[in-house]
Amino acid sequence: MRRYSQLVLAAALVSTLFSCSTTDSTTSAAQQVAAPAPVYPVPSEAQLAWHEMEMNAFVHFTTNTFTDLEWGYGDESPAIFNPTQLDADQWVKTLKEAGFKGVILTCKHHDGFALWPSKYTEHSVANSPYKNGQGDVVKEVSDACKRHGLKFGVYLSPWDRNRADYGQxxxxxxxxxxxxxxxxxxxxxxxMWFDGANGGDGYYGGAREVRKIDRATYYDWPTTLAYVDKLQPKPEVLxxxxxxxxxxxxxxxxxxVAETNWNTISNDTLYAGMAGIEDLLGTGSEDGTKWIPAEVDVSIRPGWFYHAKEDSLVKSPEKLFDIYMTSVGRGSTLLLNVPPDRRGLIHEEDLKALQGWRQLLDREFKTNLAAKxxxxxxxxxxxxxAYAASMVxxxxxxxYWATDDAVTTGTLEIDLGKVQPVKYVLLQEYIKLGQRVKSFSVDIWQNGAWQPVADATTIGYxxxxxxxxxxxxxxxxxxxASKASPVISNVAVY
Known part of the structure; x- marks a missing residue:
């Protein structure tokens, strides 16, 4: 369905990138040792960049914000859309300060209302009171992302409960x-984000009926996505x-995300909206044929759109920290929804939660005790x-530290220099060569002996x-246990 670039590191090039030891003879020997062969599939360059973003923000904002609905029916009048203080810079600045690297905006939700002046529909911001019909929320958010150095992403719902021809x-x-x-x-x-909510009851231009589609074939996703690829060949859209x-x-x-989280999965028979695959999506497949990592989407509030009744239900900084640990901390990228209110601003309660969360992250991961x-x-x-333990x-x-090809287990020992409190151990695989580790454990030195403190399965990014x-x-x-020689690029201790 999509192009997948296979990242293969030439052995000679990799070897020369690293300073090896103190003698010329050791350096020469290192240059003659080939890098481990990739364990396929491996991530594309765009997927690698996405992994490194770690945290992105979702922004749900449309007529639902003003009707107090989660799913608009499609018969909402554009006249209700009138955020009087909309400030995209406030959104993006707030999100950047919280640590997000990208923003995905709901340009069109299931109600079909377009947040930009689309020439293909009357159901858009152009027919709203916002800026007397001259507003363009998509442009405002895109421009704010550029000003503040965040990447911009889009949600365009395939289901459209407003369109009379939906299903045709x-x-x-x-x-x-x-x-x-x-x-x-x-x-x-x-x-580009699209979900599995497709087909059901709707306004459909006045028909007010239930429409069903074949989710596996109706949208002809391969053709649609190839079309977008031509519109934006570089940088590659995911x-x-x-x-x-x-x-x-x-x-x-x-x-x-599941504690066992493989970035690989086989999706030849899967499609958006397919039922009964939730567990598979949460764990991935050890023998998956494609690199398709899991994204963890969750809202800072019970709902995805702003509702005043939920102002007291915003997730606490401590809950957000827990979510960080069960998403980023398990090898996935977090997509946290932060919905603006009817003014067009991120609400004070959400601001307070984000700021407290950032303070928690900064405090808990302030000093890497294993650095150098x-x-x-x-x-x-x-x-x-070039492959010694010091690389981690x-x-x-x-x-990265790596073993010989025939060696799929191994032990790393980190000397912290002195006895000190430890709460977190962080590991990273060099995923350019694929995801390999199937299980590992952690011990600490205490009372003159090694004491087991943790064991886990996958590592990944x-x-x-x-x-x-x-x-x-x-x-x-x-x-x-590992699928091939382990390649560990980083061990941090906090």
């Missing part, structure tokens, strides 16, 4: 026309849906310094284990 072939042409407007006038977009093709749904809206720490391993690849504490994401606070001067990582 002509609607697909309409949907693609709107995609062309978005990607031609407001891009580039790093992600497509999110239940089954990808680039990013998959996590299977729930609680902010939790001494590290040793029971073995490393070819005895070459050097602060360089492009270096990032894994953070929260420990019962302990005092120790040494940490030991035991890779107990």
């Amino acid at each position: 072939p002509s609607y697909i042409e309409y949907y693609r026309n709107q995609l062309e407007e978005i990607f031609t006038n407001y891009g580039p977009a790093f992600e 497509f999110f849906s239940d089954a990808g093709p680039d990013i998959r749904w996590v299977g729930n809206e609680r902010g939790v 720490a001494k590290a040793k391993a029971d073995s490393h690849r070819g005895n070459a310094g 504490t050097d602060g360089d994401k492009e270096t 990032k894994r953070i284990l929260q420990l019962d606070p302990v005092n120790t001067d040494k940490i030991r990582i035991n890779i107990t």
